[in-house]
Amino acid sequence: MTISAAVSAYWDAAAPRFDxxxxxxxxxxxxxxAWARLLNSWLPSGPAAGPLDVLDVGCGTGSLSLLLAEAGHRVTGVDLSPRMVVHARAKLAAAGRAARFLVGDAARPPTGDDRYDVLLSRHLLWTLPDPHAALREWAALLRPGGTLVLVEGRWRESGEGGGTPYVPGAGALPWAGGVGAGDLTAALRPLVTDLRVEHLSADATLWGRAVADERYALIATVATTTTVATA
Structure with missing residues (x-):
């Protein structure tokens, strides 16, 4: 089994209890x-912004996609796990909201020539074999002036909070167990024009419990089209 297939199988198995x-x-x-307020604060706003085209990579069961759709935005979600996508589609349909969900590698979303105003990723980078390449790809998917929102952290265990161990070989992933704000800032800085970090660990409401590990959001702006490295 390839690493991609193992990752897909892991999240397929997690899907029924993920929520x-x-x-x-x-x-x-x-x-x-609390999450709805945060998302609203991170996205471009004002009369000129209007409804935004948002790409939710590693969308899981679509909880954040639903919040974005409820706010009036046009949402595309991508996840490697077919069962996660099934749950996401069902969640949006039950809420009477529209969004497009695709099965595919979040590191290289299967969205063709589409470009977006916002790209959102939450708790995904630690699962990727080449997170730096993913960041370049994501920046290139944004329109000039687009917003990149990364919700990340350093987890207690590579299973992102404990529970079932992640796929074999996960310990060799570049950012296994998560990535600190300093390292992610350094990786992203060459791709963006401005960047800020909001620390989220202290807000227990976001997590449903108090947490002691590092959790934060990095919000950045891409000024011009970014060329994806082919090497």
Whole structure:
């Protein structure tokens, strides 16, 4: 089994219970509202912004995609796990909201020539075999002036919070166990014109519990089209 197939199988198996985590399912009203407020604060706003084209990479069961759709944005979600995508489609349909969900590698989203105003990724980079290449790819998928929103952290275990160990060989991943804000800032700086970090660990409402590890959001602007390296 290839690493890609193993990763897909892992998240397929996790899909039925994925939303039981408070920050995954956003079932508690206060947690859901907290994420909705954050997303709204990170996205471009004002009369000129209007509805945005948003790409949610590693969308999982679509909880953040739903919040974005409810805010009036045009959402495309991508996930390597077919079962995650099934859950995401069902979640949006049950809420009466429209979004497009695709099965594919979030590091190289199968979106063709489409370009986006915002690209969102949450808790994904630690799972990727080449996160630097993914960052270049994501920057290139944004329109000039587009916004890149990365919600990341350093997890206690490579299983992102404990539980079932991740796929064999995960310890060799460049950012196994997560990536600190300093390292991610350094990796992203050459691709963007401005960048800020918001630390999120202290807000227990976001996670449904108090957390002691590093959790943050990095919000950056891409000024011009970025060329993806082929090497």
């Amino acid at each position: 039981e985590e408070p920050d995954h399912g956003l079932r508690a009203g206060e947690t859901r509202d």
